[in-house]
Amino acid sequence: MSTLSANAVTPTLESVGQANRVRFENVGMRYGLGKEVLRNITFQLEPGSFHFLTGPSGAGKTSLLKLLYLAHRPSRGIIEIFGQDAANMARRRLPALRRRIGVVFQDFRLLDHLSALENVALPLRLAGGKDAQIRDHVRELLTWVGLADRMDATPPTLSGGEQQRVAIARAVIGRPDMLIADEPTGNVDPQMSRRLLHLFAELNKIGTTVVIATHETGLLERVSANILHLEDGELVPSPYQGGVA
């Protein structure tokens, strides 16, 4: 249903400015000429809020995230990212908006020819940072996620869990205004999963809006968060919501 999620998920609607707000209204999405995989999606993410996107496999979580990180245009509806009309925005204005969003892809998508260090440094360099500062910053973060001795390794030589931590480090290094993660704890042990969630929470504390797609309901108990629940392409009331917030 299109109305419930906005109310259920965003209790502080009026309390914050509109500048960094993310808003979907009656959004539909399809791949090519196929049928809509998302229908009537309406919700609002206030700046600095923390959200889980839940739902069974195939419900449309990844597709919804693609709309959020501006990798796909909706077939209908309004998408407002950081207060700007993203669905109808001129192409040349999109990169600057994208650089304010950090993404952890489900399949990591690291650049195989670059070292872990260079992969993580890429967002800072794209944003025009200076090499010396970038290196220190990146080393610190990679150490924090337990990859101090793997910094110069290339992704193909890293384990799945290590690659995932590199991907997460790359997504958070630039302190994005919004962090999007697609099943980010799928490949790590419970202890590392807690550590990563803690990292997201820390980032959230300094103002980053966080959206994490997951089908692991175990995660939900650890962080106080809002839940967007997808079933077959539509947002429905969350079966977990009562137990969390």
Added chain:
Amino acid sequence: MILPILKPQFNILPDGARAGGLLPVIIAVMMYMSALSLFAALSLQLGIGTWSRNLDRSFTIQIPADAYDPGTLEDEIAKALKPLLDTTTGVASYEILSTADNKALLETWLGKGNVTDDLPVPALIDVKVSDGSAIDAATLEAALKTFKDARVDGAGTWLSQLRRPALALIANAYFILAVVLIAAVAVVVFGTRAQLAAHRPTIQIVHHMGAEDTVIAKEFQYSFMRLGLIGGAAGTVGALLTLVVLGMTLDGNEDGLLSIMRSTGWAMAAILPLPVLAAILTLITARMTVFHALRQIP
């Protein structure tokens, strides 16, 4: 790389994955053909210009063999034709070709030893026209018509016969140049697209990380520019060598079109910037191709 700023800034693509393979060879061959056709066009153009300027200023007076007696011709000219020529405005000087000169001219056509004394040879008088004079063959012939059926050949007559094929050759050369350049652009588009396709996932990632189109294009354009520069240099050097060898094979006695093409220092100089032009062409082509491809990614 030539300048540090031309280095790919972000190493978005793996080293050695950039433009390579046979592409430099193809570019070199195309730039070789471009250089030669540009040279042909320019040298013909330059040549035909000087040449027609020179020829416009001379006429040949022909006196049919049966209209004069070789023994007395010089006297008659001194008596009757000289005053006529002297009073004709625009005539700067004239020279009666000796019988030997005449025979030599004919021998180039008929072959040595075939020009016998009993062959009826017309008497020829070379007339040089003063600079800026508007006199043409018909006016001169009218002025001389009282003298022994004198016929005046303007150089213009046979020049125009030669000018037409020369112009056709020039047009052809430019056409070939255009076709080769279009093919070169197509090859670069092809090469860029192949690179884009090979690294599509990577490009998508950095695109979605917020890399500007210009940043991604830079990762491609300079390697193609280098290709254009190297290929262009190789092609141009090859073309210059070809021309030098060609110049040495011609022994310096050719007439007509070949003689025009020999006076070609300028045309040679004009093809020297070709590698730079090739570099700019490949750079812009690769850049535009990347831009186009990126517009297809949402």
